[in-house]
Amino acid sequence: MKARIREALYIGLFDALPLLRDPMLLVVISLFSFLPVIFIFVFADQASAVQSLIGAIVLTFSFTGLFASQSVYFNKQWFRFQDMFVASKVSPASYALGLSVSGLVVALPGVLVALVLLLLSKSATAAGVVLLLGTSVLLWIGLVFVGFAIGATTKNARRANSIPQVLSIALGFLPPVYYPLERLHDIPIAQAVAMLIPTTHAAQLAKYYFGLISIPAWQVWVGWIYLLGFAALMGFLASRRAHWVDP
Amino acid sequence: MEVVRVEGLGKTYPGGTKALEDVSFSIDKGEIFCLLGRNGAGKTTLLRILATQLRPTLGRASVLGHDVLADPKSIRPHIAVVPQEARPQMLLSPYDHVFYMCLIRGRTRADARERTRKVMDELGLWEHRDKLAADLSGGLRQRLIIAMAMVADPEVLFLDEPTIGLDPLGRRSVWSMLRALTKKGVTILLTTHYLDEAEILADHLLIVDKGRTVFLGTVEEAKGDTGVGMRVIIESAAGNGAGPPEVLEPRSAEEILSIVERGLRERRKVTFKPASLEDAFIKIVGGSIESENT
Numbered sequence: 309m310k311a312r313i314r315e316a317l318y319i320g321l322f323d324a325l326p327l328l329r330d331p332m333l334l335v336v337i338s339l340f341s342f343l344p345v346i347f348i349f350v351f352a353d354q355a356s357a358v359q360s361l362i363g364a365i366v367l368t369f370s371f372t373g374l375f376a377s378q379s380v381y382f383n384k385q386w387f388r389f390q391d392m393f394v395a396s397k398v399s400p401a402s403y404a405l406g407l408s409v410s411g412l413v414v415a416l417p418g419v420l421v422a423l424v425l426l427l428l429s430k431s432a433t434a435a436g437v438v439l440l441l442g443t444s445v446l447l448w449i450g451l452v453f454v455g456f457a458i459g460a461t462t463k464n465a466r467r468a469n470s471i472p473q474v475l476s477i478a479l480g481f482l483p484p485v486y487y488p489l490e491r492l493h494d495i496p497i498a499q500a501v502a503m504l505i506p507t508t509h510a511a512q513l514a515k516y517y518f519g520l521i522s523i524p525a526w527q528v529w530v531g532w533i534y535l536l537g538f539a540a541l542m543g544f545l546a547s548r549r550a551h552w553v554d555p
Numbered sequence: 556m557e558v559v560r561v562e563g564l565g566k567t568y569p570g571g572t573k574a575l576e577d578v579s580f581s582i583d584k585g586e587i588f589c590l591l592g593r594n595g596a597g598k599t600t601l602l603r604i605l606a607t608q609l610r611p612t613l614g615r616a617s618v619l620g621h622d623v624l625a626d627p628k629s630i631r632p633h634i635a636v637v638p639q640e641a642r643p644q645m646l647l648s649p650y651d652h653v654f655y656m657c658l659i660r661g662r663t664r665a666d667a668r669e670r671t672r673k674v675m676d677e678l679g680l681w682e683h684r685d686k687l688a689a690d691l692s693g694g695l696r697q698r699l700i701i702a703m704a705m706v707a708d709p710e711v712l713f714l715d716e717p718t719i720g721l722d723p724l725g726r727r728s729v730w731s732m733l734r735a736l737t738k739k740g741v742t743i744l745l746t747t748h749y750l751d752e753a754e755i756l757a758d759h760l761l762i763v764d765k766g767r768t769v770f771l772g773t774v775e776e777a778k779g780d781t782g783v784g785m786r787v788i789i790e791s792a793a794g795n796g797a798g799p800p801e802v803l804e805p806r807s808a809e810e811i812l813s814i815v816e817r818g819l820r821e822r823r824k825v826t827f828k829p830a831s832l833e834d835a836f837i838k839i840v841g842g843s844i845e846s847e848n849t
Contacts, residue, residue, distance in 0.1 A: 326646035388641035
C-alpha cells in the first residue's frame with residue numbers, strides 16, 4: 309500500500325513538474341478561477357464578492373478534475389508514458405491517482421490564498437470550512453472521472469485541449485457558481501437547467517455551509533445525492549472508457 | 556532458455572480490423588529478435604501484446620514463463636518498453652525524466668540518483684542533463700526515451716523502432732548498448748524499418764505482412780531461402796552517364812567470370828555487391844503481395 313501511494317505521488321509530481329518548475333505559470337494557472345472575483349468585488353457589493361470567492365474555490369477543484377483529461381490524453385497518446393508505465397510494476401490505480409492529484413498540486417496554493425481571504429471577510433466554523441472543501445472534493449472526484457473518460461476517448465491533440473476548455477465554460481462560468489442562484493429567479497427555465505449542472509449543487513452547498521445563503525433541508529439532501537450520483541455515474545463511464553490494457 | 560513463446564497468436568481490434576493471424580515463434584534468453592514488416596503489418600500490435608499493453612484475441616503468448624493475458628503482473632516488473640513515437644516532456648530536463656522514472660519504478664532517491672547518472676552516462680546524455688528537452692536534437696530526445704526504459708534494468712526489453720531519428724553515430728551507440736545488454740543476458744525484441752540494423756543486430760527475425768508470418772529464421776536463412784545471391788553491377792568507368800548501370804545476378808562461377816571478362820573488354824567498372832537483407836526482404840514481402848494479387 310505504501311509503495312502504491314509513493315508511486316502515485318511521484319507520478320503526480322512528474323505530471324505537475326513542468327508547472328512547478330515555472331513558478332510564474334503556476335501563479336497564473338493557480339489564480340485563473342479567481343479572476344472573476346476581482347470584477348465582482350469592483351462592480352458589486354462585498355457580499356457578492358464573498359459568494360464568488362466560494363464559487364472560485366469550488367471551480368478550482370472542478371477545473372483541476374476536468375483538466376485531468378489533458379494529462380490522460382498526453383500521457384497516453386503524445387508522450388506515450390502510459391505504455392511505459394503499463395510495462396512496469398506501476399499499478400493502474402496509482403497511475404490514475406497520480407494524474408488526478410497532479411492538478412491539485414498546482415491548484416492548492418490558490419485555494420489556500422482564497423480560504424485565507426474568505427476567513428478574513430467572514431468568520432466561519434471549522435465544520436463550515438470542512439464541508440466547503442468536502443463538497444468541492446466530491447465534485448472534483450466526479451469531474452476527474454469526466455476528465456479520464458474524455459482523455460481516454462480523445463484521439464487528437466486539438467480536441468484534447470479544446471473539449472475541457474469548452475466544458476469549463478459550460479460548467480463554471482455560465483451556471484450560478486460565482487453568482488447567486490436567486491439571480492435566475494425570474495427565468496425558471498434557466499434555473500431548472502442550472503439545477504442539472506453539478507457545479508451549481510456544489511456551489512449552493514458550499515455557500516450554505518459557509519452561512520452565506522439559507523436553503524431548505526431537502527435541497528441540501530438533493531445536493532449531496534446529486535453529487536454522489538454524479539461521481540458514481542462518471543466513475544462508471546470512466547471505467548468503461550479508460551483502459552490500462554487496450555482491448 | 557526460452558524467454559518468449561508465442562503460439563497461434565491473433566488479434567482482431569474491436570472495430571473488426573484483423574491485425575495478426577496465427578503467429579508463432581519463440582525467443583531465447585540473451586537473443587536479439589527483430590520484427591520486420593511494412594507499415595501496418597502488425598509489428599507494433601505484436602510487440603504491444605507481448606509487453607502486456609494490448610489483449611490478444613486468439614492463441615497464447617508467454618513472457619518469462621507467464622501468460623500475457625492470465626498473469627501480466629508477474630511479467631511487468633521484469634520488462635521495459637520503448638514505445639513507438641514516444642516524446643519527452645519538452646519543459647523538463649533529461650535528468651528530470653530519468654530520475655523520476657527511477658523513483659516511479661520504486662528506487663530510493665539515493666539509488667535513483669546513482670542509476671540516473673549511470674544510464675545517462677551510458678547513453679551520452681549526462682552532459683545534456685540540465686537542458687530542456689525542447690532544446691535537444693531529435694537523436695538526443697530518442698536516446699532520452701531509451702534511457703527512461705533502461706532505468707528498469709529489465710530482463711526483457713521491447714523497443715518499437717528505437718533508432719528512428721538518430722544519426723549514424725547515435726544508431727551505432729544504441730546498437731553497441733543493445734549488444735552489451737544481451738551479453739548480460741537481457742533478451743531484446745525490436746521492430747525496425749532499418750534493414751541494415753536488423754542485419755547487424757538480429758539473431759533471429761520474423762517478417763510479418765498483413766498480420767501473417769511470411770518469414771521466420773536467421774538473416775542468413777532469409778538470404779538463402781529467397782535465393783538472393785551476389786549482385787554484380789556493371790557501369791561506365793567514367794561515370795559520365797554512358798547508359799544506366801546493369802545489375803546482374805550470376806548463378807555460377809562461370810557466369811561471374813564471363814561478366815568480369817565483359818567488363819574488361821568494354822572497359823567498364825564492375826562492382827560485386829553481396830546479397831543484403833534488404834534484397835531478401837523485398838523478395839519475401841514482394842512475393843507475399845504477388846501471391847495475394849493472384
